[in-house]
Amino acid sequence: MLKLLSASQIRSADAHTIQHESIGSLDLMERASNAFVQKFVAFALDRQTNISIYCGTGNNGGDGLAIARILFKNGYKNVSVKILHFSFKTTSDFDENLRRLAKTNISAEIFNEESEFPEEHSPILIDAILGSGLNKPLEGGYARWITHLNNLSKKVIAVDVPTGFFCDAPLDKNAIVFHADHVISFQRPKLNFLLPESAQFIKEFHVVDIGLDEHFIQAQDSNKVWVEENDIKAILKPRASFSHKGTFGHALIIAGQTETMGAALLSSEACLHAGAGLTTAFIPEPGLSALNARSPEVMAILGDLQKIEWNKFDALGIGPGFGVQVSSLEVLRKCLTHYRGPAVYDADALNMLAANKELFNLLPENSIVCPHVKEFDRLFGAHKNWQQRIETMERESTERGLIIILKNRYSIITAPSGVIYFNPTGNPAMASGGSGDVLTGILTALLAQGYSALQTTIAGVYIHGKAADELVQERKMFTVPARYLIKQLPITMGKLINSFA
Ligand SMILES: NC(=O)C1=CN([C@@H]2O[C@H](COP(=O)(O)OP(=O)(O)OC[C@H]3O[C@@H](n4cnc5c(N)ncnc54)[C@H](OP(=O)(O)O)[C@@H]3O)[C@@H](O)[C@H]2O)[C@@H](O)CC1
Numbered sequence: 324m325l326k327l328l329s330a331s332q333i334r335s336a337d338a339h340t341i342q343h344e345s346i347g348s349l350d351l352m353e354r355a356s357n358a359f360v361q362k363f364v365a366f367a368l369d370r371q372t373n374i375s376i377y378c379g380t381g382n383n384g385g386d387g388l389a390i391a392r393i394l395f396k397n398g399y400k401n402v403s404v405k406i407l408h409f410s411f412k413t414t415s416d417f418d419e420n421l422r423r424l425a426k427t428n429i430s431a432e433i434f435n436e437e438s439e440f441p442e443e444h445s446p447i448l449i450d451a452i453l454g455s456g457l458n459k460p461l462e463g464g465y466a467r468w469i470t471h472l473n474n475l476s477k478k479v480i481a482v483d484v485p486t487g488f489f490c491d492a493p494l495d496k497n498a499i500v501f502h503a504d505h506v507i508s509f510q511r512p513k514l515n516f517l518l519p520e521s522a523q524f525i526k527e528f529h530v531v532d533i534g535l536d537e538h539f540i541q542a543q544d545s546n547k548v549w550v551e552e553n554d555i556k557a558i559l560k561p562r563a564s565f566s567h568k569g570t571f572g573h574a575l576i577i578a579g580q581t582e583t584m585g586a587a588l589l590s591s592e593a594c595l596h597a598g599a600g601l602t603t604a605f606i607p608e609p610g611l612s613a614l615n616a617r618s619p620e621v622m623a624i625l626g627d628l629q630k631i632e633w634n635k636f637d638a639l640g641i642g643p644g645f646g647v648q649v650s651s652l653e654v655l656r657k658c659l660t661h662y663r664g665p666a667v668y669d670a671d672a673l674n675m676l677a678a679n680k681e682l683f684n685l686l687p688e689n690s691i692v693c694p695h696v697k698e699f700d701r702l703f704g705a706h707k708n709w710q711q712r713i714e715t716m717e718r719e720s721t722e723r724g725l726i727i728i729l730k731n732r733y734s735i736i737t738a739p740s741g742v743i744y745f746n747p748t749g750n751p752a753m754a755s756g757g758s759g760d761v762l763t764g765i766l767t768a769l770l771a772q773g774y775s776a777l778q779t780t781i782a783g784v785y786i787h788g789k790a791a792d793e794l795v796q797e798r799k800m801f802t803v804p805a806r807y808l809i810k811q812l813p814i815t816m817g818k819l820i821n822s823f824a
């Protein structure tokens with residue numbers, strides 16, 4: 324897992340690396356600029372393309388000047404530099420890179436706040452005006468120039484952080500920010516890249532390693548971490564030779580009503596595919612033929628609550644398509660009072676918990692709750708922004724001992740320990756009804772197999788997104804309906820296990 328750092332912690336990591344690695348700050352800037360260019364070439368395959376690099380006069384601007392020189396050396400001959408010299412202050416590394424640029428044939432123009440805007444013929448703009456040093460919202464000349472540049476509707480690649488974009492403070496939707504098609508960011512994703520409010524400013528971000536001291540970074544005081552594939556490989560265990568269905572637990576999925584039986588089918592089928600030894604679905608009677616037709620491996624308990632032998636099950640998943648009527652509420656109440664094993668609460672189970680706070684207070688420690696944003700706000704109240712939601716889930720997890728998954732592009736997981744995990748996998752092809760039901764099935768299956776609630780959550784959320792990523796990347800699928808996701812699960816899990824051997 325990689326620790327996520329604030330902008331000021333990254334600055335300390337820069338300073339530490341410079342001090343302890345006998346590398347000058349200028350060399351670090353050169354390294355960062357080289358790393359940027361290595362990634363950038365994929366976005367400008369034609370080396371004849373005109374590229375305009377807009378630079379400020381701080382270190383982000385210094386990067387821009389170095390990038391111009393490195394691109395030129397790499398065969399991009401139509402690179403031009405535009406320096407927005409709005410402040411008398413320059414950094415020494417900016418100054419030195421300006422001297423180095425002067426020795427090349429690259430054209431560089433200087434503008435001040437009042438300058439008229441130059442004609443812009445380049446289809447690609449590189450944003451090296453302001454980076455992580457942003458300390459107040461853009462106004463005056465910066466605001467005027469960025470608004471103008473945004474209106475040109477060019478392809479924009481930002482260096483480290485788009486100009487005007489705060490890395491850590493809550494994003495204002497009316498902020499003036501240089502809108503970026505791609506951000507090539509140094510060493511770590513910045514917190515706000517991972518939150519949906521960034522979508523209006525950034526289409527895609529990429530992170531490049533610039534060789535900052537990883538020991539120093541990992542020792543920083545940050546409770547936010549970025550999950551990596553190796554973490555999942557370390558969690559998942561291969562299946563032992565003499566294992567049998569009893570080894571992998573018996574999962575109970577409580578889901579579905581007549582009109583939403585699909586949710587029960589999807590979650591129980593996902594549970595089966597994610598490796599539960601036995602899966603039983605508690606469903607209303609009209610769903611039986613569909614269940615048998617779709618997943619003959621799955622057993623059923625039909626409608627009658629009294630038939631559930633609670634202590635028979637190693638894991639429970641409740642909620643998908645379950646409804647919030649009195650009979651469902653009765654089942655949920657029974658779960659909370661009669662079932663003592665690990666459990667996942669999703670969808671309508673969460674809606675009922677939101678409407679019946681006394682039941683919410685009965686949730687045992689280490690229960691997994693997996694709301695999407697609407698369910699989250701129903702449970703915990705309205706929030707102004709995602710940073711507030713993160714604060715709430717961190718507090719609720721630590722106070723109640725729960726594991727909370729706030730589902731999104733980068734699903735966020737909070738644990739009773741106070742650690743906040745950001746999941747990297749998943750993609751917009753998953754954005755259709757049923758994807759969440761599959762996640763519930765995966766989580767229940769992992770719990771049944773004996774993984775701890777936290778291991779289950781970190782691995783389950785990762786596998787869910789990774790299966791969809793593989794379908795998009797390897798099979799070029801445009802959308803990934805839930806049933807395809809389910810079929811991919813054993814393949815994805817197999818790769819994660821086998822590549823470790
Ligand atoms: N060794 C390293 O550290 C490395 C750093 N690297 C690069 O450096 C970048 C950070 O550079 P930076 O700290 O110089 O800040 P930058 O973003 O260029 O801003 C310049 C100055 O603008 C000012 N300012 C802020 N907000 C403002 C506003 N709204 N309106 C007007 N002015 C505003 C503020 O000055 P102040 O207001 O404090 O006087 C600020 O200092 C980082 O993103 C990466 O690209 C890499 O090369 C790797 C090695």
Ligand SMILES: Nc1ncnc2c1ncn2[C@@H]1O[C@H](COP(=O)(O)OP(=O)(O)O)[C@@H](O)[C@H]1O
Pocket residue numbers: 670694695730731732733734748749750751752753754755756757758759760761762787788
């Ligand atoms: N744009 C996206 N990028 C990544 N993951 C996504 C995206 N859209 C949806 N998902 C994932 O799909 C799932 C949707 O869950 P949910 O909203 O509960 O769906 P449903 O209840 O309809 O099954 C979540 O795990 C979410 O993270």
Ligand SMILES: [K+]
Pocket residue numbers: 383450451452453454481482483484485486
């Ligand atoms: K920038």
